[in-house]
Amino acid sequence: MVALDINEQSGPSGGWLKKLSGATGPLIGLLALCIFLSISTDAFLSLRNGLNILDQITVLGIMAVGVTFVILIGGIDLSVGSVLALSMMVMGWTANIAGMPMPVAIGFALVASAASGLVVGLLVTVFRVPAFIATLAMMSAARGVANMITDGQQIVGFPDWFTMLAIDRHFGILTATVFLMLAVVLAAWIFLHFRAEGRMLYAVGGNPEVARLAGINTQVVTIGVYVVSAILAGLAGIVLAARLDSVQPSSGFGYELDTIAAVVIGGTSLSGGAGGIGGTLIGVLIIGVLRNGLNLLNVSPFLQQVIIGVVIVLAVGAETIRRRRA
Template sequence: MSNLNTETTLTTKNKTMAKIKDLFENQEVLILVAFLLLCVIMTIINDQFFTASNLTNVARQISINAILAVGMTFVILTGGIDLSVGSVMAFTGTIMAGMMLLVGIPPVYAVLIGIALGTVIGYINGMLVAYAKIPAIIVTLAMMEASRGLALLYTGGYPLSGLPQSFTFIGRGYAFGIIPMPVLIMIIVYILAYIILNHLPIGRYIYAIGGNEEAARLSGVKVKRYKILAYLISGVTAAIAGMILTSRLASGQPMAGVGFELDAIAAVVLGGTAIAGGRGHIFGTLLGAMLIGVLSNGLNLMGVSPYVQLVLKGVIIIGAIYYSSWRQKD
């Protein structure tokens, strides 16, 4: 009887240890632990970190990168990449500002025009990748340059300032008096992305394309259509992020969003999405964006050079990709 009890106890312990091991091999859990640990460290190091004003500022900053990273998640899940999102942010943002200041149309219509423009740019990226068979990195690199150039041409290289208060409320105001508007928009975008990826056939097809494109095609999935859709979503989220940033700055900045594509890719990869596609979760992307936002804010409070921060982000991306590749081999 005692031997039976001993065997049962050992089996229970082994199962518990296996569950703990699986838990800590989950990249989302690791990022959540790292995020909480980083928050504690930053609070200890700098007494300005855990203040209402700074946390609100961090939340607003995170929301922009987190929204960009949603579209990037869709693209990377298909095995692609979108380097144009930062420039698309700037271009659509300056167009929104120009529509209000130079044309005089109401903010709501200016926003719709900007989002429609982001949709068109995403569609063009997707068409070139899916039908012209041009590598995604080449297509989106070219679109990054073109969109930035168009933003500079449209504004003459100068910011468009003096936007109406009804528009700046998007980036600076509060919903229900407590939730920053950018955070509310971010929550809505993530809910929609979660529904699409986890509860609609579109999501299954996107995962299937990234997992094995040829197998997905032979299974009847319209691969080209869903590739285009992924880049289209990336264009839309870039335009939404551009709207928030333009509203926060109260001006259309043609040089806004430089390097934001790096932060978006870092958030996606850190969150556990395989850089080769086919595996990942939208909740992990949000955790990745939160970690990067807190890290950047903490380093700024500590007076760390922005050049050093770029080096750190590069190292983080390489480390996350290496870990993702290592997990995939196992």
């Protein structure tokens, strides 16, 4: 599961061969994992289980796109799990207690998420608070506000059309929430490879001062990235609410760690400036397949955390060795 090659930054001019070779490590790791689980349990290699894995990674996949942007600029976002919970509670309160239409409630949820990201972005850029501390503070604050909205109580029951987004399989295969995740991933990939703004993320992550001297407004880029990360966390919360048909302030606990793990396993460098969405998608699939396979093998949830931790260490270690050789 070695990291993606920095050539994934190269955009359309980099060539498909370079992009493919850069993604080979994580992809080989994913294929090896699938082969092992196919041999270990008969239930793994089936269409039904494959579709279940896709359903299960929708929330993680959407969040991971935003966190990829953050890590690409050399930042970190520990608040996405709490922002997810805040989005869910704002939507639940607006729809079920305030009695507003569901689309309006979704809009309020995304606005609340964006506001959280804006606060973090301003703390990092204007007040020079380290990203680790700023997002740690937001993690606590957003979780607290999520609990305050309903005094820690869950809200149950949404319109049928909303919950069917995560149940009804279009063409008998994919749910609307899976389509949404794939659309987010595709849009992010196009943004990074074919938009000048996407190239700016790599420039800021590679060397912020050089990027500033080149005319890039690094403050605007940083604020924008944290806002997008928060909005995608809020969108993931809406998807999770559709899956559960309920919202509760404890939702998303620990998701920030799984999200960062997926991005790192996919090869995005924690120091910024290298990586991409292709690797992140593979990292999300590795996490999803690993969890699914361990459940099928009846592995203890506690041991699962240990195994995933080992996978993260191996992925980061492989990236470090590869970069030293390069």
